[in-house]
Amino acid sequence: MSEPVIKTDKLAKHFGDFVAVNDVTFEVYPGEIFGFLGANGAGKTTAMRMLCGLSIPTSGTATVSGFDVFSQTDEIKKSIGYMSQKFSLYEDLTVSENIRFYAGIYGLTNQQIKQKTEELVERLGLQKEIKKRVSDLPLGWRQKISFCIAIVHEPKIVFLDEPTGGVDPVTRRQFWELIYEASQRGITNFVTTHYMDEAEYCDRLSIMVDGTIKALDTPANLRKNFNVTSMEDVFLQLAREAKRKEA
Amino acid sequence: MKQFWVFIKKEFLQVFRDQRTLLMLFGLPVAEIILFGFALSNDIKNANIAVIDYSRDVASQQLVEKIKSSGYFQVHEVLMSHEELEAAFKRGKIKLAVIFPTNFYQDLSHLNKAQIQVIADASDPNTATELTGYISSIVTDYQLKSATGARPSYVIVPEVRMLYNPELASAPNFVPGVMAMILLLICVMMGSVSIVKEKELGTMEILLVSPFKPILIIFAKMVPYLIISMFNVASILVLSVYLLDMPIRGSIPLLFVESFLYIVTGLSLGLLISTQTDSQQTAMFSSMLGMMLPTMLLSGYMFPIENMPKILQGLSYLVPSRWYYNIVKDIMLKGLGFSAIWKETLILLVMTAVALVVSLRSFKIRLE
Numbered sequence: 001m002s003e004p005v006i007k008t009d010k011l012a013k014h015f016g017d018f019v020a021v022n023d024v025t026f027e028v029y030p031g032e033i034f035g036f037l038g039a040n041g042a043g044k045t046t047a048m049r050m051l052c053g054l055s056i057p058t059s060g061t062a063t064v065s066g067f068d069v070f071s072q073t074d075e076i077k078k079s080i081g082y083m084s085q086k087f088s089l090y091e092d093l094t095v096s097e098n099i100r101f102y103a104g105i106y107g108l109t110n111q112q113i114k115q116k117t118e119e120l121v122e123r124l125g126l127q128k129e130i131k132k133r134v135s136d137l138p139l140g141w142r143q144k145i146s147f148c149i150a151i152v153h154e155p156k157i158v159f160l161d162e163p164t165g166g167v168d169p170v171t172r173r174q175f176w177e178l179i180y181e182a183s184q185r186g187i188t189n190f191v192t193t194h195y196m197d198e199a200e201y202c203d204r205l206s207i208m209v210d211g212t213i214k215a216l217d218t219p220a221n222l223r224k225n226f227n228v229t230s231m232e233d234v235f236l237q238l239a240r241e242a243k244r245k246e247a
Numbered sequence: 248m249k250q251f252w253v254f255i256k257k258e259f260l261q262v263f264r265d266q267r268t269l270l271m272l273f274g275l276p277v278a279e280i281i282l283f284g285f286a287l288s289n290d291i292k293n294a295n296i297a298v299i300d301y302s303r304d305v306a307s308q309q310l311v312e313k314i315k316s317s318g319y320f321q322v323h324e325v326l327m328s329h330e331e332l333e334a335a336f337k338r339g340k341i342k343l344a345v346i347f348p349t350n351f352y353q354d355l356s357h358l359n360k361a362q363i364q365v366i367a368d369a370s371d372p373n374t375a376t377e378l379t380g381y382i383s384s385i386v387t388d389y390q391l392k393s394a395t396g397a398r399p400s401y402v403i404v405p406e407v408r409m410l411y412n413p414e415l416a417s418a419p420n421f422v423p424g425v426m427a428m429i430l431l432l433i434c435v436m437m438g439s440v441s442i443v444k445e446k447e448l449g450t451m452e453i454l455l456v457s458p459f460k461p462i463l464i465i466f467a468k469m470v471p472y473l474i475i476s477m478f479n480v481a482s483i484l485v486l487s488v489y490l491l492d493m494p495i496r497g498s499i500p501l502l503f504v505e506s507f508l509y510i511v512t513g514l515s516l517g518l519l520i521s522t523q524t525d526s527q528q529t530a531m532f533s534s535m536l537g538m539m540l541p542t543m544l545l546s547g548y549m550f551p552i553e554n555m556p557k558i559l560q561g562l563s564y565l566v567p568s569r570w571y572y573n574i575v576k577d578i579m580l581k582g583l584g585f586s587a588i589w590k591e592t593l594i595l596l597v598m599t600a601v602a603l604v605v606s607l608r609s610f611k612i613r614l615e
Contacts, residue, residue, distance in 0.1 A: 092264045
């Protein structure tokens with residue numbers, strides 16, 4: 001197997017006495033769709049923030065696309081994309097203005113931006129919507145566009161923080177097709193989600209409970225090891241052990 | 248650097264897309280100036296004044312007739328003591344009194360020179376100066392016309408006394424006040440909303456994950472409002488010169504440089520609020536309470552600072568508009584140069600630096 005794009009070793013983050021993330025060790029490989037599951041308050045967001053270079057870990061080591069999370073956060077930022085559960089486009093700008101802006105702050109040239117915009121219009125069938133303001137588009141469209149913008153600069157890894165919250169099942173399916181496409185192009189997808197059907201779509205899953213990773217394997221292996229028929233049961237078994245109250 | 252321009256362009260797009268805000272940004276200064284301008288000239292018609300004529304001669308009668316026919320005054324010709332006069336002022340029955348001394352005509356015919364006394368209620372300083380101005384010009388006009396043949400014109404000296412507010416501390420000239428108020432209003436409000444808006448929308452997270460430098464976010468946010476506000480400075484000045492006949496006695500470039508500084512101060516304070524709050528509403532509210540009220544009340548524009556309690560006087564030192572108001576008055580009305588306003592300039596510079604440093608630091612802390 002090739003070199004991992006994300007590699008953590010006993011990564012931890014403490015806020016005073018509170019241990020948000022407790023000695024987490026895992027590896028993610030190029031092009032992989034890596035599911036990052038956990039109940040609210042399990043430490044997912046904190047772990048993700050450390051990998052994005054937004055938060056300095058308390059102890060342990062980690063590299064993201066070969067860069068150190070302690071000292072090379074600027075390089076990390078250039079090589080990752082990010083899409084959050086909160087809506088991340090500017091509603092008062094049009095779709096093409098959003099693309100131009102985000103591509104622009106990642107340093108793409110005008111030529112590249114133009115090309116990317118055309119590609120995006122083509123792939124999503126946005127011919128009519130490209131000049132519309134984002135506020136006039138349905139939520140499903142916005143999510144898909146957000147994702148495409150998150151990978152507009154061809155990052156090595158894209159972090160997706162509950163990307164499909166509040167979206168209907170059909171659109172969710174379409175959204176996942178975009179993720180598959182990206183993964184085939186070699187982009188690693190690091191996804192957090194609450195939907196168990198989505199968990200099934202991942203290549204590998206980790207389930208976090210109280211700041212530690214309790215399980216990490218393919219969905220099929222997880223079901224087999226826990227001797228249950230659905231991902232939901234795996235998740236519930238683990239989540240029940242949690243001592244922390246929901247944050 | 249290219250990223251920076253991309254960001255500024257986006258900020259501009261957003262500003263120009265929100266048409267209601269845009270209307271406020273450009274319309275408010277103009278509306279305010281016009282409103283103040285006309286409100287001022289309107290209420291001067293038919294002011295109640297008292298004429299106390301101890302002399303009762305040809306000259307004084309002629310002058311009284313002239314005052315009566317000017318159309319500005321409702322003249323009450325009465326004889327009253329100083330106590331009665333004072334009481335009439337206090338009850339607000341009259342705005343102004345003209346007093347001809349007993350020896351008015353004697354002085355005039357023998358010395359060719361006499362005095363009249365003009366007393367105005369200066370608790371409303373705008374009206375007081377307007378009214379005394381009118382009286383003086385009527386008197387001057389009378390003097391000019393009194394020159395007949397060989398005889399040189401009379402010299403009548405109106406001795407003006409401003410009651411209740413002798414220094415006319417809150418000055419007739421509202422333009423500096425309006426400038427100080429409007430610029431701060433726009434800058435603080437717009438600045439305070441700008442960053443918190445991105446936080447609320449969730450776009451801030453994306454920006455922070457991107458390689459774009461957080462410090463540049465702050466500067467890029469300032470640029471559009473800075474340009475709009477400079478434009479407003481220009482439009483206020485044009486309006487006041489051409490519509491209101493206000494003079495600009497000092498250096499115009501200096502006025503613009505100082506305004507630039509003041510705008511940056513306002514924006515920095517707005518950004519400071521923006522980095523400390525979590526919702527647009529809180530930001531708006533704090534900029535209203537924290538900046539607008541002090542600006543209106545403590546800048547010396549609406550109420551003279553000398554008449555305030557010591558505590559408020561102390562607080563007024565912290566209000567940027569107080570200093571800018573002085574600067575504009577000194578440049579526009581008194582025609583003074585930089586040597587007269589370096590202290591105020593320095594204070595504004597320090598305020599800006601403190602606001603910027605604190606907001607940058609708290610912005611960084613939030614990233615953690």
